[in-house]
Amino acid sequence: MAKSYNIAYPNYESLGYVVATANLYDKHDRSAPSDFHWKVLKCRMIIFSHSSVLASPDKCDVKQVHIIFPRRGEDYDRLNSLFLRFSLIQDGDIRQVDSDIYKMCFYYTMGAKMAPTWNTLGYNYFINNRNFLTTAGIQEGIQCFYSVKDNIITLELKPVKINLMRCNDKYYPGECIRVLPSLNKATIEEYYEAVPKTSDFKCYKDLRRHWKNIKAVLENFINCLMSKMSYMLGYPLNINREICEHNESHVETQAVSLCTPTQHGK
Numbered sequence: 688m689a690k691s692y693n694i695a696y697p698n699y700e701s702l703g704y705v706v707a708t709a710n711l712y713d714k715h716d717r718s719a720p721s722d723f724h725w726k727v728l729k730c731r732m733i734i735f736s737h738s739s740v741l742a743s744p745d746k747c748d749v750k751q752v753h754i755i756f757p758r759r760g761e762d763y764d765r766l767n768s769l770f771l772r773f774s775l776i777q778d779g780d781i782r783q784v785d786s787d788i789y790k791m792c793f794y795y796t797m798g799a800k801m802a803p804t805w806n807t808l809g810y811n812y813f814i815n816n817r818n819f820l821t822t823a824g825i826q827e828g829i830q831c832f833y834s835v836k837d838n839i840i841t842l843e844l845k846p847v848k849i850n851l852m853r854c855n856d857k858y859y860p861g862e863c864i865r866v867l868p869s870l871n872k873a874t875i876e877e878y879y880e881a882v883p884k885t886s887d888f889k890c891y892k893d894l895r896r897h898w899k900n901i902k903a904v905l906e907n908f909i910n911c912l913m914s915k916m917s918y919m920l921g922y923p924l925n926i927n928r929e930i931c932e933h934n935e936s937h938v939e940t941q942a943v944s945l946c947t948p949t950q951h952g953k
Contacts, residue, residue, distance in 0.1 A: 740754055
């Protein structure tokens, strides 16, 4: 069952947007050996050094970082000082913010600040475990969709169970899996039509009761967001807790199975 949360943000007219280019000839940190990861590291350093900005690395260009900042006050001057500190060069003039750039920068900044309590998987999943790669069994997660309209960000959140299947795990035929880290879809060729006898759940009623009782996962995610990202673009983060619940005839269950980067799905 998905629920929607609304977050207000400033008008675009009060915001500035710049593209910065990373100096790839810097001596790379050992944690970021490739040019792309070096740029990503610089983007995250900007995010954690300047609480009033939203930022995101460009998905295609190996050097570019997108940054949104409040036009008021000294935020732009502070940003320029960080450019010098992290060997970034502004590419062109200050630009106008649009919804696509805003969505990209907000989502990446949110994911960066909530880690490692909540870790991003693929495009729209978060897993609630800092040690998720070494944890066996099913783990709690969130499927997140988001949109921007009329100065409101809407987060549509749905609790899911995530199963990271290791290479030596037993794979269940017919199961949809996603390959880490890209989360490309793959499918196992056979499946069970009934709940296995070894399962903790014996019938659909057990599953429904279980999912009804885990709606606290959503509250956990929102509380973590407000704690890790209490301010956005210089203003206190304001989340409308009068949430809009999507009515469904039953509590929907969804399992997302993943495998390690060395495992290839068919």
